[in-house]
Amino acid sequence: MNKHLLGGTARAFRRRRRRRRRRGDMPSEPPIAGHRRATGRTAGGAALGSFRTCPIDCSEPATAWWGTGVPVQCCIAICAVARNGDDEPWMAGIGAGTVFSFNFDGGAAQCSEQIYVRYQICHDIEEEPMFDPAWPHLHLVYDLGSAGATFDLLQKDGTFDLLLKFIGSSSLDTKVGKKYFDHTFIVKLLELFDSEDPRERDCLKTILHRIYGKFMVHRPFIRKAVTNIFYHFVFETDRHNGIAELLEVFGSVISGFALPLKEEHKIFLWRVLIPLHKPKLVGLYLQQLTYCVTQFVEKEPKLASSVILGLLRYWPITISQKEVMFLSEIEEVLEATNTVxxxxxxxxxxxxxxxxxxxxxxxxxxxxxxxxxxxxxxxxxxxxxxxxxxxxxxxxxxxxxxxxxxxxxxxxxxxxxxxxxxxxxxxxxxxxxxxxxxxxxxxxxxxxRLAWELLESAAAFQPVTGNTAVLVSR
Structure with a gap:
């Protein structure tokens, strides 16, 4: 760790904070207890206490609160403790239960909602992705790569995700972790997949995959919750930004299904994956959807005929580009189809x-x-x-x-x-x-044609009386 760089940056943050406090631009907040000198439970408690009281107002422009440096220091303090400490109760209990409940519930969700209202996002297939102004703060929670480049807090051999630090930690007991990575946490995590920022969705995809792999007790609930998202997208809203990422997670999940396939998994194919071909924006996630479908066919070839007939049922008639996509998917399915x-x-x-x-x-x-x-x-x-x-x-x-x-x-x-x-x-x-x-x-x-010509000529010689229909010749 480059202590001089970290110390100089921290001093600059403190000077800017004092100037803003004197001008009245920033509420008075206690500074972060010297996290470089504190260790163990003392550093963990100080960092978490500061993180819970971190003054972030997403209704203001991003520079108004990001420039204060407080969110940066809070996250860096927690990262330093999480990296240097091996305190299992701190990581498993306080970390998952306190840190991420704040950021997922209070920070990202509010910012995403306000960004959506502010920019009135259009979901056309040609629309460029919207980048979240709050990403500098969220990035420290999701991905510490940029923080490591700036403050040299990370080891040189790799970067670490703050949340993945807890999920993938060897000291995190699944019996302890499942109390905090519960159904409420998973539901709120899945809600964030509707974010406009592709960087956030990519981080969420990795986090969901790790949770699914580590906590086997939550796997049925995750499958059911994601299925409900797909149902809501196909049959109600026709709008969701994270369908491709969710399908990418399920692609690896499907590849791990045991044979013979359970009836639950076949129902997921027939009632979820096949109807996902219906929306107009299927091109945004067709690659991931095709992979999921072909995984089912490769695992159980008897499903090939039902898959093809399902695609024919949702075949596009008036959208030529979508028809080209369907032909490509049909070809991939036929490659895994047997003669019967x-x-x-x-x-x-x-x-x-x-x-x-x-x-x-x-x-x-x-x-x-x-x-x-x-x-x-x-x-x-x-x-x-x-x-x-x-x-x-x-x-x-x-x-x-x-x-x-x-x-x-x-x-x-x-x-x-x-x-x-x-x-x-x-x-x-x-x-x-x-x-x-x-x-x-x-x-x-x-x-x-001859019959019509005879009828026209016969009608031409008939007198027009009363309400008699008249055949006008061309």
Whole structure:
């Protein structure tokens, strides 16, 4: 530790504090007891006492309270004691119960609410992230990396999170810790995931993952609480900033599920993960969502058909970019799908793919045609070509005749050639059947047009009397 740097910085803080107190800009607060000289329980009590009385008013501009230096000194004092002391009761009891209850309940929540009102945040997919003005204080609670660079309080071989110091400490007994990291603490922690600041959400993600791994008794409650957040997002508000981070945590949780999967976990897939494809902003968390879904399919391949049918149920019709995302996810799921499960959903699936091939939006058509470059999909198609070729061949032929995009036309020609080489006789039969259907359709269209022309000509010679309807010819 660089004592001279720390001492000079502390003296500058005290001078600025005295000047502000004389001007009346700052309420009189007792200075932090010399935490560099105090050790053990004395230093811990002094630091925690100062932290509880730390005068932070988030309604004022950030510089008004951050410039006082009091929040910095409070956090640094606690960090120094937490780093140098091995007092188990202090870390497990007072630390988790006193320090973080203040910061999560009193500091971050109030600041986040006021920032939301002040800036009237818009949740459009193109909106840039909002950075919390209170982050300099929260950063000392979440992440001590910058503090270590400034005050040299940390060891050179790494940085430490203040809260993770308690959660990951070997001296923290889970029997003691679960009294303070209780359900109320977890609920308030999850509420902070709606923060606009991505730096805060990233810290919260790591903290939640550690809590889930260390306190096994809270795992069912955490899963239930996060599920309720997903329900609220999908079916009520359609607004939440931390869905991607929560899904990232659950991705590692799902990878640790034991086999065979419990019914509770399958219900989570069907009732939570699949409906999460419904919101318009699914692109913000699709990568994490796809990972969670594929983890289920890889662990239990029997779920593949239900996953694909669920995606088809929520398939976007009018949002082309979302349709491209769905095609990418379908391809990843098919890579982990066996033949038996594929046969359960192949007909509705390739009907949808055929419609995407005929899409007038060239990106949708291109993405659907690119799926035929996947070796696993080609194997599945070859094994079930008797059912798939009659569905896909008309779409390819219609593209060649009518599509406007040159790139789509070239890809369509390549796929058509691939299917012809796969089974030339079957492809020729499908093509002939398509041509016959087109001739029949053209004939029926001609008969329908002729019937309307006869009706129009007959109506033209009828006298108009009373309330008789009149057919106006074009």
């Amino acid at each position: 499960e594929f046969q359960k959903c192949m007909v509705p699936l390739f009907r949808r793919i055929a419609q995407c091939i005929n899409s007038s939006h060239f990106q949708v058509a291109e993405r659907a045609l690119f799926m035929w470059n996947n070796d696993r999909i080609i194997i599945l198609v070859a094994q079930n070509r008797q059912a798939i070729m009659p569905i896909v061949t008309p779409a390819l032929e219609e593209n060649i005749q009518n599509h406007w995009n040159v790139s789509v036309l070239n890809l369509t020609t390549n796929v058509k050639k691939m299917l012809s080489e796969m089974d030339e006789e079957l492809f020729s039969a499908c093509l002939a059947a398509h041509n016959e259907d087109e001739e029949i359709r053209a004939l029926l269209e001609g008969k329908r």
